[in-house]
Amino acid sequence: MTTTTLAVLVPLLPFLGAIAGLLLGRTAPGFVRPLAVLPTLVSLALAALVAARQGGDGAVDAATELTPTGSVPVELALHIDGFAALTAVLVTVVAGCVQIYSTGYLRDDPRYPSYAALVSLFTSAMLLVVYSGDLMVLLVGWEVMGICSYFLVGHYWETPEARAASLKAFLVTKLGDLPFLIGLFALATDAGSFRITRILGAVANGGIEHPTLVALLLLAGVAGKSAQFPLHTWLPDAMAGPTPVSALIHAATMVAAGVYFIARLLPLFEASQAAMTVLAVMAAVTMAGSALAALAQDDIKRVLAYSTIGQLGYMTGALAVADRGAAVFHLLSHGAFKALLFLAAGVIIHAAGTNSLAAMSRMGHLRDRVPDAYWTMTVALLALAAISPFSGFFSKEAVLGAAEHVVTGHTGHAPAAAGWIVLLAGLVTALLTAAYAMRLWQLAFRGHGTEAPDHGRQPLTMTVVLWVLAVPSLALGGLAFRVLPDWFDGRDLTPTLTTSVLGTGVALVGGIVTYATWRHTTAHAAARVPLGAVAAHPEGDAARVEAEAIAAHEPAYGDIAYAPDPSDPGRLLLGPLHRHAAAGFHLDAVYSALFVRPVRAGASLVRFLDREVVDTYVRGAGTLPRWLGAAVRRAQTGNLQTYVSALLAGTVVLAVAAVLAATGA
Amino acid sequence: MHLAYPAVLSALLFCTGLYGVLARRNAILVLMSVELMLNAVNLNLVAFDAWLSRAAEDTLHSGQALALFTIAIAAAEIGIGLAIVLAVYRNRGTSDIDRLRDTAEGHDPDDPDSDATGREAPAPRAAGEKAEATA
Numbered sequence: 082m083t084t085t086t087l088a089v090l091v092p093l094l095p096f097l098g099a100i101a102g103l104l105l106g107r108t109a110p111g112f113v114r115p116l117a118v119l120p121t122l123v124s125l126a127l128a129a130l131v132a133a134r135q136g137g138d139g140a141v142d143a144a145t146e147l148t149p150t151g152s153v154p155v156e157l158a159l160h161i162d163g164f165a166a167l168t169a170v171l172v173t174v175v176a177g178c179v180q181i182y183s184t185g186y187l188r189d190d191p192r193y194p195s196y197a198a199l200v201s202l203f204t205s206a207m208l209l210v211v212y213s214g215d216l217m218v219l220l221v222g223w224e225v226m227g228i229c230s231y232f233l234v235g236h237y238w239e240t241p242e243a244r245a246a247s248l249k250a251f252l253v254t255k256l257g258d259l260p261f262l263i264g265l266f267a268l269a270t271d272a273g274s275f276r277i278t279r280i281l282g283a284v285a286n287g288g289i290e291h292p293t294l295v296a297l298l299l300l301a302g303v304a305g306k307s308a309q310f311p312l313h314t315w316l317p318d319a320m321a322g323p324t325p326v327s328a329l330i331h332a333a334t335m336v337a338a339g340v341y342f343i344a345r346l347l348p349l350f351e352a353s354q355a356a357m358t359v360l361a362v363m364a365a366v367t368m369a370g371s372a373l374a375a376l377a378q379d380d381i382k383r384v385l386a387y388s389t390i391g392q393l394g395y396m397t398g399a400l401a402v403a404d405r406g407a408a409v410f411h412l413l414s415h416g417a418f419k420a421l422l423f424l425a426a427g428v429i430i431h432a433a434g435t436n437s438l439a440a441m442s443r444m445g446h447l448r449d450r451v452p453d454a455y456w457t458m459t460v461a462l463l464a465l466a467a468i469s470p471f472s473g474f475f476s477k478e479a480v481l482g483a484a485e486h487v488v489t490g491h492t493g494h495a496p497a498a499a500g501w502i503v504l505l506a507g508l509v510t511a512l513l514t515a516a517y518a519m520r521l522w523q524l525a526f527r528g529h530g531t532e533a534p535d536h537g538r539q540p541l542t543m544t545v546v547l548w549v550l551a552v553p554s555l556a557l558g559g560l561a562f563r564v565l566p567d568w569f570d571g572r573d574l575t576p577t578l579t580t581s582v583l584g585t586g587v588a589l590v591g592g593i594v595t596y597a598t599w600r601h602t603t604a605h606a607a608a609r610v611p612l613g614a615v616a617a618h619p620e621g622d623a624a625r626v627e628a629e630a631i632a633a634h635e636p637a638y639g640d641i642a643y644a645p646d647p648s649d650p651g652r653l654l655l656g657p658l659h660r661h662a663a664a665g666f667h668l669d670a671v672y673s674a675l676f677v678r679p680v681r682a683g684a685s686l687v688r689f690l691d692r693e694v695v696d697t698y699v700r701g702a703g704t705l706p707r708w709l710g711a712a713v714r715r716a717q718t719g720n721l722q723t724y725v726s727a728l729l730a731g732t733v734v735l736a737v738a739a740v741l742a743a744t745g746a
Numbered sequence: 747m748h749l750a751y752p753a754v755l756s757a758l759l760f761c762t763g764l765y766g767v768l769a770r771r772n773a774i775l776v777l778m779s780v781e782l783m784l785n786a787v788n789l790n791l792v793a794f795d796a797w798l799s800r801a802a803e804d805t806l807h808s809g810q811a812l813a814l815f816t817i818a819i820a821a822a823e824i825g826i827g828l829a830i831v832l833a834v835y836r837n838r839g840t841s842d843i844d845r846l847r848d849t850a851e852g853h854d855p856d857d858p859d860s861d862a863t864g865r866e867a868p869a870p871r872a873a874g875e876k877a878e879a880t881a
Contacts, residue, residue, distance in 0.1 A: 719850025721843055722768050729764070 084134045085143040088159050091127045091169060092208035092222075094120040095176070099202035106194025117197035118180045121204055125173035128208075132166035142214060142278060153269045160214030160277050163568030164409050168341055169211045171413050174553075175333040175420045176204040178546040182424050183325045185540030186431075187624040196236060200329060203229035207334045211341065216265050216275040219342070223261075223306065226335045227254050233330060234322035237628040246321040253315040257305020264298030267291065268349070277345055284348045296349060296356035299342075300363070307339025309397055310367040313390050314668055317374075320382040321631055323624050324427030327382060332389050332419035337412050340396040344405040344412075351403050351494050361401035361499035365506030368394035370666060372513030376520060376651040377662035380436050380631075381426050384521050388465060389419055391510055395480050398503035403494035404483035406569035411480055414472035414557050418464040421550035425458040427627065428539050428547070429525060436630040438521065439649065442603075443530040450533050453544040455526055457551040462522050464554045466515040466588050475558030478576035478584055481507050485580050504580075511584050515591030520650050523599045598650035752793035759786035773831045773841040777824060784820045788813045 098120030105112050135141055144158035180200060187193045206229065209222030228251070235247030269275050271290050272283035283289055303309065308316040308331075319331050330336070343350060343360075350356050368391050375387035392415045399408035430436045432451045433444060441447060448455040464473035484507060487500030538544075562574040652659045661667060759782055766779025795809025835841045 714851045717849070717851040719847030721846075726768055729768070 084131055084141050084161070085159060087127050087134075088131050088141065088143075088161055088212055091124050091131065091173070092205045092212060094124045094127070094205075095201040095208070096205035099198040099205060102194055102198035102201060106198065110194065113194045113197060114184050117201060118177070118184065120201060121173060121177045121180050124204070124208070125170070125177050128166075128169040128173045131161065132170050135161055135163065135166045140278075144214060144276065153273065153275060155217040155275055156215050157218060158214030158276055159212050161212060164341070164344055164405070165211050167413060167565075167568060168337070168409065169208055171416045172204065172207050172211060172334050175416055175550075176200070176207075176329060178420065178424070178550055179325045179329040181542050182328075182427070182546045183323075185542035186325055186427060187323065188540065190624050192236065196233070196323075199229050199232050200326070203233065203330065203335070207338065210338050214277050216269065216277065216280070218275075220262070220265060223302075223338060223342075224258070226330075226338065227251065227258065227306075230254070230319070230330050230335055233326040234319045236323050236326065237321065237624075237631070240321065240628060240632045242318075242631055243321040243628075246315075246318040250315040250319045253312055254305040257302045257312050259301075260298045261302020261305070264295050264302065267298065268295045271295070280346070281348055284352055289349065289352060292349060292352035293355045296353045297359065299346070299349075300356065300360065303339035303343055303397075304363065305339075306342075307336050307393050307397065308390050309339070309363050309393065310370060311668065313367060313371065314665065314672065316390055317378075317383050317386040317665060320380065320386050324382065324423055324430065324627060327386070328420045328423035328427075331386060332423050333416035336389060336393055337396075337416060340393060340400065340408060340412055343397070343400045344409055347400060347403065347405045350400070354496050357401055357403070357495050357499050358502075360397055361495075361502040364394045364398035364401055365502045367391065368398065368506045368510040369513070372510045372517065373655065373658065373662045374665050375517040376513060377655055377659050379438050379649075379663070381429065381438055381441070381521065381525060382423070382436060384438070384517060385419070385422050385426060388422075388514065388517065391514060392419065392465075394510070395477060395507060398507060399480040399483055401495065401499045402484045402487040402503055404480075404486070404572060406566065406572045406574055407476070407479035407483045409569065410561065410565055410574055411476035413561070414464070414476040414553070417550055417553040417557060418461040418471075418473060421457055421461040421547060421554055422465065424543070424550065425454040425461065425547055428454040428543055429458075430630055431539065431543075431626050432536065433533060434626055434630065435633075436627065438524040442524040442528040442648065444528045444533040445530050447528060447533040448526040450535060451539060453539070453547050457547040457554075458525075459522065460551050461554050462518040464558075466518040466592060467511060467584055468515075468588060469585060470555075470559060472554050472556070472558030472561070474585070475562045475574070475576060477507075477511065478581050479562065479574040481511075481580040481584055482574075482577045483572075485577060508583060508587055512587040512591040515588035516595040516654065517651070519592045519595040520599070523596070523650070527599075529603065595650055595654065598653050602648045602650050602653055749793060749797050752789055756786040756789040756793070759783075759789065771842050771844055773834070773843050773846075774828070776843060777827045777831065780827075781820060781824060784816060788816050791816070 098116050102113055102116045105116065140160055140162035142158070142160055144156045146154055146156045180197065183193075183197060183200065187196060190196065203226055206222040206225035210219050210226070213219040213222060231247050231251040234250050235243050237243040238247075265275075268280060268289070272280040272288060274280065274283075284292075289295065301312075305312040316331055316336070320327055322330075350360065371387045371390035371394065375384050375391065378384045378387060392411070396408045396411050396415070399405070399411060428451050429441070429447070432454075433441050433447055435441065460471065464471035467474045467477040481504060484500050484504040487495045488497060488504055490497060562576070566572060566574055655662055664670075763779045763782030763784075763786060766782065767776055770776050770779060791809040791813040795807055795813075798809070799805060799807060831841050834846065838846070840846075
């Protein structure tokens with residue numbers, strides 16, 4: 082088979098699996114698990130084969146136009162360069178792991194068939210985005226991901242948090258997608274095509290008339306999808322979905338789609354200095370703000386969600402300094418270790434029966450209950466904090482190195498201001514990242530207090546994938562920075578000495594300070610407030626435990642993100658900022674004041690107009706006929722003789738009239 | 747005989763019948779009045795038939811044939827009508843048309859006597875029940 086055929090099969094197989102899963106889910110439950118897992122694994126093999134055949138050489142391009150569509154043609158096009166080939170491998174690896182993990186995680190869930198089919202559909206949409214060479218086809222995958230995300234976040238729709246979170250995720254990403262669509266149209270009008278290759282050709286020839294406008298419009302969609310400031314608020318709330326969904330959608334793939342999109346069209350963004358500066362500022366605010374917020378969260382998954390936002394900030398930062406090699410490198414390594422972090426967090430939540438770090442820090446020997454999750458999460462947290470031999474170190478250093486390159490003026494692709502912004506924000510975030518990684522690790526695994534409940538060993542499907550994902554978290558970076566430049570633009574990804582020393586230094590400082598704070602706060606063990614709410618059915622499957630943990634957090638602590646825990650090191654580190662950081666710097670309140678309340682006021686106004694004004698006219702129109710009807714009804718007395726008399730009178734009148742008319746009188 | 751005599755007689759008969767239909771209270775008398783009206787029509791049919799056949803304009807005597815039809819139909823009609831009146835009487839204990847107002851606007855179907863209040867003293871229900879029992 083040719084590479085093109087293989088590449089077409091990669092997104093097609095999960096799609097067919099999803100359709101089959103949706104159709105057979107009720108009638109043949111035995112086929113649901115194979116139908117969920119096998120197409121994804123075959124896709125993984127095919128994607129790896131495509132990557133091996135492509136080998137980082139010239140891009141594979143194929144296009145067919147099904148039918149003429151009017152002005153700008155829409156073509157079914159493939160454009161597989163090194164970025165696409167490797168990103169597709171990452172997507173299929175993570176999707177395969179998540180599908181296998183889900184068979185254990187949702188093993189008693191009655192809605193597993195539709196869940197697995199939606200995950201397959203989602204995987205297929207992401208692969209479509211990755212491989213597509215036509216922006217309209219890319220948009221199809223982009224929107225399918227949006228709707229799948231809505232359904233999957235709302236998987237526990239019995240809980241109000243999940244319902245609200247799914248709506249919020251959908252609406253906020255749509256808020257970005259509208260400018261994105263307009264931007265795509267503007268871009269296609271200027272370039273005369275939706276094909277990525279032709280658009281890039283037009284950019285190279287200076288054929289785009291308004292690069293800044295188009296780039297900023299596209300940036301809005303990217304900010305929504307990739308959870309960048311100011312459209313990031315949906316991602317922490319989306320943690321109300323099942324953990325495998327968080328791992329797949331909100332760590333490794335969907336949020337990566339925005340970054341990947343900019344990486345594909347980077348020359349367009351480079352054509353506008355303003356867009357690059359906006360991108361840099363967006364990345365810096367996102368990075369630093371999300372790292373501060375992560376330090377204050379109580380829900381283990383919300384910590385990871387804010388961490389995802391921050392790491393995506395690194396990627397957009399790398400794009401702001403015009404180094405898409407570094408951005409996609411970080412995307413790959415982050416995809417692996419963040420999926421691992423989420424999946425391990427799912428195991429921990431199942432074992433502990435709670436998602437609250439405050440409650441976990443009051444459990445002894447939690448790490449002995451989940452040794453696999455303990456060791457793999459340690460690896461992943463070290464990778465997140467960018468400690469040297471782990472993959473996160475190399476990719477993050479590639480980003481910081483690219484920023485330093487721009488600062489020192491070695492490249493003309495990006496403004497030096499963007500370089501400074503990204504470099505400084507990146508260093509601050511490295512410090513904070515190490516701090517919240519250390520806090521998470523200490524609170525989750527080094528707790529004191531009553532023994533953690535023992536539910537026996539975790540399902541094998543859930544622990545094996547952790548080790549599978551731990552391998553790239555451990556080893557990908559050291560190998561990849563030598564190999565990847567051949568696949569990407571050829572720019573060097575080797576860590577430079579200055580940024581390595583600086584980055585590792587601040588990370589160590591962050592970790593050590595947090596450790597010291599933790600020792601200090603836990604020293605007052607006598608003053609510790611008893612805290613904790615544990616799921617009502619600890620022996621149930623993991624998904625049920627998690628749903629109950631999410632539902633129990635707000636009644637137990639008064640807030641979904643916050644716990645009144647005085648022994649939390651984050652509280653001491655952040656000081657008075659802690660309260661605001663826990664609430665995500667009140668951005669939700671701002672949105673509520675700016676959008677939600679005006680919309681609600683408008684709705685009540687419309688309701689008033691409908692009920693009081695429009696309905697009055699309608700009722701008025703009905704009143705007159707009703708009166709007439711009442712008058713006519715009085716004639717119906719029930720007396721036959723009255724009716725016959727009226728009939729006679731009418732006949733006489735008619736007869737007289739007829740006679741008069743006939744005689745011409 | 748001049749045509750005027752049967753025509754006037756038939757008109758008188760018809761008016762008597764009409765008066766009976768409009769004014770009598772008893773359903774049986776109303777039915778009898780209907781018979782009067784029908785017979786007035788029959789008289790007209792026969793008279794005009796005789797008049798037209800004398801002028802040799804109609805030789806089929808269709809008027810007389812039609813009168814026979816009317817008599818047959820009137821027999822059937824009076825049979826059904828009397829059966830209905832009998833059934834109503836058994837059910838209600840009365841055949842007074844003024845009190846049979848079930849189709850009046852605002853009538854409560856559960857209470858057949860509600861329309862008759864203030865007009866006449868209602869017929870004793872016991873009589874109706876007795877009629878039903880003896881039937």
